[in-house]
Amino acid sequence: MxxxxxxxxxxxxxxxxxxxxxxxxxxxxxxxxxxxxxxxxxxxxxxxxxxxxxxxxxxxxxxxxxxxxxxxxxxxxxxxxxxxxxxxxxxxxxxxxxxxxxxxxxxRGKFQGQRMADLPSDRVTPGAPFTVVGVDVSGPCNIVARKTGGGLAESKRWAVLFTCLGTRAVHIEVIEDMSSSAFINALRRFLAIRGPVKEFRSDRETNFVGALEDIQAKGICVEAGPVKTHLQDSKIVWKFNPPHASHMDGVW
The missing domain is CATH 1.10.340 (Endonuclease III; domain 1)
Structure with a gap:
């Protein structure tokens, strides 16, 4: 200056x-x-x-x-x-x-990295395929079926996904409705092809637990009724994930 x-x-x-x-x-x-x-x-x-x-x-x-x-x-x-x-x-x-x-x-801070817990024994124990299985239901999918009279009718189908926790192999069964009887038939077809299963795992959706009566919905309930009886007769253990723990069923 x-x-x-x-x-x-x-x-x-x-x-x-x-x-x-x-x-x-x-x-x-x-x-x-x-x-x-x-x-x-x-x-x-x-x-x-x-x-x-x-x-x-x-x-x-x-x-x-x-x-x-x-x-x-x-x-x-x-x-x-x-x-x-x-x-x-x-x-x-x-x-x-x-x-x-x-x-x-x-x-602009960096997020903390989440350390995953150790894998459960079901994932790391050697065994035959489909010894321990994760189960989930996908759908519904709209399909078109041809009637005998020549007309077309739309209907819904669901897919039951059985995932082996050891080999990560996937088996899919199609069911016509979300009912316990349809699920039992799919389970019998799966066991007839893949052999006996020791343990099933799934999340706690209303498809599998007993909250269906409160919402008046039709679905699969493995804690009561014919599904529970079928599991007991087949000596199969069914385990649910803890509530609000969706990260535990990432495999299936």
Whole structure:
């Protein structure tokens, strides 16, 4: 500013020599350039030059960073310049302010990695295929069936997926409705092909537990009725996952 007040050229090694600086009528050092005739605000045409090591520069960056809703470096720097301030070395200063910002640390923090528990013994114990099986029901799927009279009728089908927990093999049986009798028939077909099963696992959906009476829905209930009797006669154990533990049935 002393050199400009004496109309002397700025040293070539200065950090603002490329900005063509000048001092306005209020004694503020501003950026020069070729936009003096543009029909925009004078603060945008000739922003005020702020030293990067000054406390004012840090306050300005923090203020406009909050005004920009804690956006990144580019948007914060653009907001700063659109309001008539040219901070020397703004890139590093803005990055430093964002790095120390508590709100940005919360918004951009890394999530903790979840360590998975050990695999259950069913997954790591050698055995014949389909010794321990995970069960789930998929559907319904709309299908078209041709009647004898020549017309077409739409109906629904469900698929019962039996997944071996040891080999990850999958066996699919189709059922016509969500009833205990249809599921028992699918279970008998599965056992006739794959052999005896020691243990079944499933989630606690209403397809398999006894909340169907409350919602007046038709479905499979393995805790009571004919399905439970069939499992007892076949000496098969059926285990449910704990409630709200959907990650435990990721295999099937």
């Amino acid at each position: 002393k050199l400009l007040s004496r109309n002397e050229p700025i040293l070539a090694g200065s950090s603002i020599s490329s900005l063509s600086p000048f001092i306005d009528e209020h004694g503020i050092l501003r950026v020069g350039g070729r936009r003096s005739k543009a029909e925009i605000s004078s603060n945008i045409k000739h922003p005020a030059i702020i030293p990067k090591k000054s406390h004012v520069a840090s306050l300005l960056v923090r203020y406009f960073h909050e005004k920009a809703q804690h956006q990144g470096r580019l948007i914060t720097e653009a907001t700063l310049r659109n309001n008539g301030f040219w901070v020397i070395g703004a890139k590093r200063l803005v990055s430093s302010v964002i790095h120390k910002c508590v709100v940005c640390r919360k918004l």
